[in-house]
Amino acid sequence: MKKLINSADSLVTDALHGMAVAHPGIRVDPVTRIVTRAGGPVPGKVGLVSGGGSGHEPLHGGFVGRGMLDAAVPGEVFTSPTPDRVLAALRAADSGSGVLQIVKNYSGDRLNFAMAAELAEDEGRTVRTVVVDDDVATSDSATGRRGTGATVFVERICGALAEQGADLAAVAEAGERVNAASRSIALALTPCTAPAVGRPGFELGPDEIEFGVGIHGEPGLRREPLRPAHELVSQALEPLLAQLPPGGPSILVLVNGLGATPLQELYVVLSEAAGVLGKAGLTITHSLVGNYVTALDMAGVSLTVCRVDSGLLDLWTTPVDTPALRWGC
Structure with a gap:
């Protein structure tokens, strides 16, 4: 294992310190290690955590700022943050208008965020939760679809609406709409290596890919031969489109690198995806291409498609100013 770290134990703390140095618009609490807006919660605005x-x-600290989150809670690598740290984030984000939690559908996350919400409500705070579950690779799982790339879309739309002064019920409803309209799928060219483990999560031959992989390094649905990008993208989009809810033709698309994929290759994926989606009668109105929801050093890609109407598109284009997403400012 070759990584630019001091130790596995200090990795998260060290990285958060560097993030705070790089981005003066955020603040990292040295005790709770939560990431917040430097200026604190915006008076009268629904808080987003x-x-x-x-x-x-x-994800998630890189999306703290105007037009997205008010606070983010990073756990240890691939480990849910504890309820006391989530509670600290809820307190930090609450300006008195309530707080919305955006939670990926993993058992640890759901449990710990639910416990934190109960503790916050015992303090007299109002908390709502939107669960993101967009991964079509786990549609048949007992726990339901995993939460992956659509998290970015939910955080962005909810953040934009909250910034406009909408109330907690409206912001939560928008998040639920975006999640319901989104589906994702991922494939890996290489596994990832968690620093505390020191070895890859699974093994792939030089001419193999893992189809339907998870963002925590979970093996996928099946192993297949490496083929040209147009074949892989077409195959990946087939189950995604089959499970995409009905609606209008306008879509948001996320071509997401999993940590070690060159941007050049991600643009190839978008090129191929645009052709497949166009043939399906869909129109890409906006796209994101790059590393947004990674899996450490995994090479591969995830694709997320979200159906949107004119109202959601208007929200998408409003100003956003975070370390990882910025326009209109």
């Missing part, structure tokens, strides 16, 4: 295991950077 998200989080989960580290290793997915820039």
Whole structure:
């Protein structure tokens, strides 16, 4: 294992310190290790909190700022943050208008964020939760679809609406709509290596890919031969489109690198995806291409498609200013 770290134990703390140095618009609490807006909660605005295991950077701390989150809670690598730390984030984000939690559908995240919400409500705070579950690779799982790339879309739309002064019920409803309209799928060219483990999560031959992989390094649905990008993208989009809810033709698309994929290759994926989606009668109105929801050093890609109407598109284009997403400012 070759990594630019001091130790596995200090990795998250060290990375958060560097993030705070790089981005003066955020603040990292040295005790709770939560990431917040430097200026604190915005008076009268619904607070937005998200989080989960580290290793997915820039998710979630990279999306703290105007037009997205008010606070993020990074756990240890691939490990849910504890309820007391989530509670600290809820307190930090609450300006008196309530707080929305955006939680990926993993058992640890759901449990710990639910416990934190109960503790916050015991303090007299109002908390709502939106669960993101967009991964079609786990549609048949007993726990339901995993939460992956659609988290970015939910955080962005909810953040934009909250910034406009909408109330907690409206912001939560928008998040639920975006999640319901989104589906994702991922494939890996290489596994990832968690620093505390020191070895890859699974093994792939030089001419193999893992189809339907998870963002925590979970093996996928099946192993297949490596083929040209147009074949892989077409195959990946087939189950995604089959499970995409009905609606209008306008879509948001996320072509997400899993940590070690060159941007050049991600643009190839978008090129191929645009052709497949166009043939399906869909129109890409906006796209994101790059590393947004990673899996440490995994090479591969995830694709997320979200159906949107004119109202959601208007929200998408409003100003956003975070370490990882910025426009209109």
